[in-house]
Amino acid sequence: MIIDMHAHPWLMQEVYTSKGEVYTSKKQMGWDLMSCHDLSMTRIELKDAQVDKTVILPLDLTTQEGVLIPDNESIFRLVQNNADLFIGFASVDPWREDRMEVLKQAFEEYNLSGLKLNPSRQHFYPSDPMMKEIYEYCIQQNKPIIFHAGLSWEPNAPMKFSRPLEFEEVAIQYPDLRMSLSHFGWPWIHETAALLIKYPNVYTDTAMLYMDSPRKFMKDIFEQQLGSLWLENNLKDKVMFGSNSPRFKPRRIKYGLEQLDLRPETREKIMGKNALRFLGWEK
Numbered sequence: 001m002i003i004d005m006h007a008h009p010w011l012m013q014e015v016y017t018s019k020g021e022v023y024t025s026k027k028q029m030g031w032d033l034m035s036c037h038d039l040s041m042t043r044i045e046l047k048d049a050q051v052d053k054t055v056i057l058p059l060d061l062t063t064q065e066g067v068l069i070p071d072n073e074s075i076f077r078l079v080q081n082n083a084d085l086f087i088g089f090a091s092v093d094p095w096r097e098d099r100m101e102v103l104k105q106a107f108e109e110y111n112l113s114g115l116k117l118n119p120s121r122q123h124f125y126p127s128d129p130m131m132k133e134i135y136e137y138c139i140q141q142n143k144p145i146i147f148h149a150g151l152s153w154e155p156n157a158p159m160k161f162s163r164p165l166e167f168e169e170v171a172i173q174y175p176d177l178r179m180s181l182s183h184f185g186w187p188w189i190h191e192t193a194a195l196l197i198k199y200p201n202v203y204t205d206t207a208m209l210y211m212d213s214p215r216k217f218m219k220d221i222f223e224q225q226l227g228s229l230w231l232e233n234n235l236k237d238k239v240m241f242g243s244n245s246p247r248f249k250p251r252r253i254k255y256g257l258e259q260l261d262l263r264p265e266t267r268e269k270i271m272g273k274n275a276l277r278f279l280g281w282e283k
Helices: 019-029 039-049 072-081 099-109 129-141 164-173 189-198 214-225 230-235 250-258 264-279
Strands: 003-007 053-056 059-061 067-069 086-088 115-117 145-147 179-181 202-205
Touching: 003 264, 039 250, 053 072, 072 086, 072 099, 099 129, 129 164, 164 179, 164 189, 189 202, 189 214, 189 230, 214 250, 230 264, 250 264
Parallel strands: 003 053, 053 086, 115 145, 145 179, 179 202
Antiparallel strands: 059 067
């Protein structure tokens, strides 16, 4: 099974009820030049890429911007109506006074599969003491967290909150919390690699911001900057396929990964098996 561990529903018409919501979403994500599409186009894109399942990640910006893109109920309904395609994660703004009620509803009523947090957009350091109850509840519910890590193109998103080393204290204090540092923490890929090697509960994904072409970029990251055997010998159990759709097409990121010289068993882990273990679904 091929699982895209990093995609967003922010241009899917099915999660919006008005043009105003569409405009707000595009403005908040810095996607002014991109157009919305219906679910049939998403299905065509994923079929073309030969992707079986995709994880959709919302973003709760209630206290920063007064918006949810979209709310957890919308993710729940999207998954309910397309269970063959989507795996839904929740989002909660850590600064909300009702954050635990929102999170409990997402996990216990909507049965969403994990939590997405973006320290850069939500303006918090991962080791902030206020996060303790969120992390402990995720452990109790056996739900992983996908963190944004590294550079964000989104407006009002300082990188200082999401530098990979900022997550080390969380990895130490909560060893039972499965956490993914998205985008390989780019441009701090060596910090991310160090955390992957040192902490069993830390994962990452390939949803990186390529500068030229996916083929050249993936080869540069995994065969030049990190060394040709790092992925095979040290990181093969920790890296998950992620596209950052709709900013980048799943087919293009997948094509870039296919150009790497990897053993079939390593490729199988990256494209789906590691995701099953991260989600807690591994048999």
